[in-house]
Amino acid sequence: MASEAEDGQAISGVWYAPQTSRAMTATLRLEDGGRLTARDEAGAVLASCELPAAAFSDRVGSIPRRIAFADESAFETDDNDSVDRLMQPLAKRGSGLVHSLERFHPRLAVFVVLVALLAAAIYRFAVPVLVEVAVLVTPPVVPELLSSSTMTTLDNTVFEPSKLDAETQKDIAEGFDKLAAASAGGADGYSLNFRKGGHIGPNAFALPDGTIVLTDELVEMANDNETILGVLAHEIGHVDHDHSLRQVYRAAGVTGLILLIGGDVGAGVEDILIQGSALLQLRHSRSAEAEADRFSIELMHRTGHDPLAISRFLELIRDKLGDTSESDFLSTHPATPSRIEETKRYAEELMATMPD
Ligand SMILES: [Zn+2]
Structure with missing residues (x-):
């Protein structure tokens, strides 16, 4: 036996x-x-x-x-x-196979947790990284195409030619040219376009190729060139920081970005390129607004203008349009009390440390 x-x-x-x-x-x-x-x-x-x-x-x-x-x-x-x-x-x-499989289970659980953490990290960190890569590899034709199609759409739908008198336009344009000359893109890097805003109302915005639009309604509301220049400096800040392009790319998502960086323009991005007005529906993030505000304060100070102009403008839209206004400008440029406070604080700090 x-x-x-x-x-x-x-x-x-x-x-x-x-x-x-x-x-x-x-x-x-x-x-x-x-x-x-x-x-x-x-x-x-x-x-x-x-x-x-x-x-x-x-x-x-x-x-x-x-x-x-x-x-x-x-x-x-x-x-x-x-x-x-x-x-x-x-x-x-x-040391057998069965035993090693049993031993593997705790490791499998750890592995599953790691995969879940990785997936969360991709959404948290990969999108911003991919957006930066996409901005770096974007050929100039993309912002040009985005901008020209947006302007064409707006001119065909809501805008009318500006009714501002020639002298007012000339004064603002001269001030704008000096701001442009002192910015990264130089005098030729930006173009100022006057338009009657129609239902868009008092507004100013920048397109990714440096095209900046200023509506008659905003000029009339501000009624002060220095304040208007503060707003235009803010818009130059959006251009210099590629804020619009980043918004488009963020909207494209992870898949769109990977296709885009790989040279294959995805359907979502293609839509935006064709229907330029979609660009206007993209809102700048709070941090992009804060960045453009600081840019305005610095540029105005550097060119011998009043760095507090942007704060004054924010107070103006708060007072004239109110917090709940349906103005397009207010929805994209909220004049929150903290924003007004922060622009004032930064302008005064700059004036104290770097007097003219
Ligand atoms: Zn802005």
Whole structure:
């Protein structure tokens, strides 16, 4: 009895000599208290090694099992159940396949958590990074196309030619040219366009190629060139920081950005390029507004203008249009108390540290 338990039952199958496909009918059995041995029909030993030295293929349905000996010969059988029984001592020893799978479970849980964290990190960090990459690789034709299509759409739908008198236009344009000359894009990097705003009302906005639009309604509301220049300096800030382009790219999402960077313009971006007015529906983030405000304060100060002009303008829209106005300008440029306070604080700090 003892010897039968130790030797186990013979498993029928086929044996392959090392590095050949020559097959030979054989039996496999655990002998001598632990040696895995294959014998031919006459009982001669074909291969033998310690059980842990043999390599067992995984059990996959009814596919025949392959057991490789240390000498690289192999035994194949479709008697999967007997092979599993043969492998039991390995599982008990703690080095078998079954045991290693059990041990893997805690690691699997950690892996799943890591994948979830990675996915969250992609949404948190990859989009801003991809947006920056897209801005860097954007050829000049993209902002030009975006801007010209937006202007065409607006001119065909809401805008009318400006009714401002020539002198007012000339005064504002001269001040604007000086601001432009002192900015990164230079005198030719920006163009000021006067328009009657229609239902858009008092507004000023910048398109990504440096096209800046100023409505008659805003000029009339401000009624002060210095205040208007503060607003135009703010718009130059949006251009210099590529705020509109970033908004378009953020709207394109991860997939759109990857396609875009790869040179394949996605459907979403294509829509925006064709229907330029979509650009106007994109709102600048709070941080982009704050950045453009600081830009205005610095540029106005640098060119000998009043750095508090933008604060005055924000107070003006708060007073004239109220916080709940449906003005397009207010929805894209909210004159919140904290924003007014912050622009004043920054302008005064700048004037104190860098007097004219
Ligand atoms: Zn703005």
